[in-house]
Amino acid sequence: MTPYSPRLTRLIEALRRLPGVGPKSAQRMAFHLLERERDGARALGAALVDALDNIGRCEQCRMFCEDQACRYCSAQRAETGQLCIVEGPADLVAIEQNTPYRGRYFVLMGRLSPIDGVGPEELGLPRLGAMLDAGWVRELILATNPTVEGEATAYYLAEMGRARDIRVTRIAHGVPMGGELEYVDAGTLAHALSGRRSL
Amino acid sequence: MTPYSPRLTRLIEALRRLPGVGPKSAQRMAFHLLERERDGARALGAALVDALDNIGRCEQCRMFCEDQACRYCSAQRAETGQLCIVEGPADLVAIEQNTPYRGRYFVLMGRLSPIDGVGPEELGLPRLGAMLDAGWVRELILATNPTVEGEATAYYLAEMGRARDIRVTRIAHGVPMGGELEYVDAGTLAHALSGRRSL
Ligand SMILES: [Zn+2]
Ligand SMILES: [Zn+2]
Numbered sequence: 001m002t003p004y005s006p007r008l009t010r011l012i013e014a015l016r017r018l019p020g021v022g023p024k025s026a027q028r029m030a031f032h033l034l035e036r037e038r039d040g041a042r043a044l045g046a047a048l049v050d051a052l053d054n055i056g057r058c059e060q061c062r063m064f065c066e067d068q069a070c071r072y073c074s075a076q077r078a079e080t081g082q083l084c085i086v087e088g089p090a091d092l093v094a095i096e097q098n099t100p101y102r103g104r105y106f107v108l109m110g111r112l113s114p115i116d117g118v119g120p121e122e123l124g125l126p127r128l129g130a131m132l133d134a135g136w137v138r139e140l141i142l143a144t145n146p147t148v149e150g151e152a153t154a155y156y157l158a159e160m161g162r163a164r165d166i167r168v169t170r171i172a173h174g175v176p177m178g179g180e181l182e183y184v185d186a187g188t189l190a191h192a193l194s195g196r197r198s199l
Numbered sequence: 200m201t202p203y204s205p206r207l208t209r210l211i212e213a214l215r216r217l218p219g220v221g222p223k224s225a226q227r228m229a230f231h232l233l234e235r236e237r238d239g240a241r242a243l244g245a246a247l248v249d250a251l252d253n254i255g256r257c258e259q260c261r262m263f264c265e266d267q268a269c270r271y272c273s274a275q276r277a278e279t280g281q282l283c284i285v286e287g288p289a290d291l292v293a294i295e296q297n298t299p300y301r302g303r304y305f306v307l308m309g310r311l312s313p314i315d316g317v318g319p320e321e322l323g324l325p326r327l328g329a330m331l332d333a334g335w336v337r338e339l340i341l342a343t344n345p346t347v348e349g350e351a352t353a354y355y356l357a358e359m360g361r362a363r364d365i366r367v368t369r370i371a372h373g374v375p376m377g378g379e380l381e382y383v384d385a386g387t388l389a390h391a392l393s394g395r396r397s398l
Contacts, residue, residue: 014243014245017236029218034254035288051209109234
């Protein structure tokens, strides 16, 4: 017989679906919520349901979006003529919080990885191509991670820009090789963006 | 302007109320759930609400309980004459999973800590006293953590047992001093329980 009651088992198993949470942590979280954080648990339950029901993806930049008009796809941002490509939402947030960049974004929600079946379609690159064809983009900034797959993705994106005679830049490699953009300190990230070079 | 939309901000803040989750992890969890684990997120939201609505505390042993009859407070378990006192639900589960002990329990939901305003009332010790007065307890097993506060709590509990001429035992200190019962490996914990000594 499992030492937990059915509902407690279900809660612990649900908590295990959070990234980086093993069986021990899930149990500790469940007990903590039930013992000392019932208000927090209720708020979390409500926030989850509310987020799932109301947060979608922007049709243009693919970032999470809960409004009709995406805050990152404004006409004002398009006026800069800059479009920055990142692998995920956390990368967009890192750039927005730590650098003065206020152009537009395109969020790949991944990186090219043929072995995992992730090709141009999965990353929305046809849509990106259409955006580049629209003519307002004067600089395509590639801010994919400096990993093997991130570099391969940048190479592919650079070709897309060059084919349309758009200036293509890559953020500087102040970011340590093999590292994840999301975890870099603010100074390094700002430096990497300002030191971007033409490809 | 915060880089997150209001609902995303709310979700990230709710995730931060989980133990051991800082701002970076909370953000990573939120993005992961929205990007790749929407079913899991919905299951977690439902499990939280369901747990809060239906999991209470046993009136006898103070363990989490969702049924009328607590599985740990059965007449069969009382027949052993053994009552094991632990600080929290995770300790009960650790003993139940890793040792052959099948007597009854009493879960303090804390430890004596006058500085934090946690006295005998907060730990339900009047109720424990009444349980001991009922006469079926022949051995009171003290399984509080071997920390300063856990030892002080054990000392207090031992006095409660002795005052009623009940045999009082303490789990053996195979558990490393200053450690947390919940994280000890199965073998050590089983050894500590079987090597308990009279106080
Ligand atoms: Zn957008
Ligand atoms: Zn009970």
